Amino acid sequence: MKSNRLSLIVLLCATLFMTLFLAGCGKEDATKNGTTKTVTYEGQNYTVPANPQRIAVLSNSVLYLLDATGGTAIARVNTNDKLPEKLEALPALGQTANINMESLLGLKPDLVLGLDSQHSKYKDQLNSNHIPYILINYDGVNDNIPLMTLLGDITNHSDQAKQQIETYTKKVDTVKAAIKTINPAKVAVLRATGKGVTAETNLAITAGMVKDLGMNNVVLTHLSDTTKDKTVPYSLETLTQDNPDIIFIVTMGKEEDITKAMEKDMTSNPAWNHLKAVQNNKVIYLPSKLFLLNPGLQTPEAMARLVQDAYGITVDLK
The missing domain is CATH 3.40.50.1980 (Nitrogenase molybdenum iron protein domain)
Known part of the structure; x- marks a missing residue:
């Protein structure tokens, strides 16, 4: 009887070990298969979907750059400025400083891009709903090139981002050369x-x-x-x-x-x-x-x- 009981315990332990081992392997394989990836911005790493399809943008300044670098958004915020037709057609989530979180969550985004200065107050809600997000420091014009690089990495359009950066840099250099x-x-x-x-x-x-x-x-x-x-x-x-x-x-x-x-x-x-x-x-x-x-x-x-x-x-x- 003791021998049978011992054998049963050993069998249960072995089964539990294999379950945990396979679960761990499954998580590792998911990363290898590209369900997520790591991008870096201002020295910080972020885990984002490998190929995000539903990016909600809480700042139109970021939205313009996302669009220019080949990305596609599912939402924007209200503005008094005239937006391009395809961006104007996106659902609005309220004002930049006052996002309608019910509308945002209802869109089921797989990634949210916002501004650290405006949207840190929404971190808890995003975390509790398991929504990846990046809150960007976007204060000065010297942030433009790093941000375009980041957006190209996120959307897998690095080549298009590089083209935009090249054009942008050439124009800035042209202005500076005019007054040297x-x-x-x-x-x-x-x-x-x-x-x-x-x-x-x-x-x-x-x-x-x-x-x-x-x-x-x-x-x-x-x-x-x-x-x-x-x-x-x-x-x-x-x-x-x-x-x-x-x-x-x-x-x-x-x-x-x-x-x-x-x-x-x-x-x-x-x-x-x-x-x-x-x-x-x-x-x-x-x-x-x-x-x-x-x-x-x-x-x-x-x-x-x-x-x-x-x-x-x-x-x-x-």
Whole structure:
């Protein structure tokens, strides 16, 4: 009897071992067969479907680049800007900063692409629904090429991504070449909203492009190298002392509110009219579409506009 009982125990143990072994082999084989893959972005690895078919995108800035690099999305977010027809036809998931998670989950995405600054609050819901996601740091124009590379890797369209990167780089180089012999302008980049006026650091979109174009941003003389803010307080008194050749003004919000803020902080003061940029008609208001948010593939065109406004040089990017 003891012998039979012992044999039964041995048999059960052997069966359990084989079950666990085969389960482990099955998991390993799934990876080898390509059900998932690992992609790297900004030094971090992400496990994503090997061939994602249902990518939901929570930022239209990322959506444009995904489309340009050969990827296909199943959703977008609302925007006031005109989208290409095929992107406009996608179901909308609400505003970038306020995603309708019920709609998102109902689409059953196999991958979600969002922005770390906007969508970290949805991590728990995505995790609990076992949906892979990548939340991207997409702040400056220098993020464009790494992001296109990532999207090409995700969608298995690396060749198309490389072509886009090559075209993009060539255009940026064309803009820079047009001013390589020009004495750099001294500029101030202001951010005007309904709440007031601040100045941009190199971490902001327009000031970042100004830096890449070799212009001198006067606000940097007042900052430490460790500054991590995109905008900083900046008074008319300080602007008067810096007295730049050009004042770029990036706007955000309603025109009426922006005008009131500018009047309160800057233009209603007589000192405003004594600024070199004002006297030379070099106060330039820039549209938010290209200069508040990352312009993505339109970055070369945005940089060309800055060159045109600053130096009167037209750059042909065709």
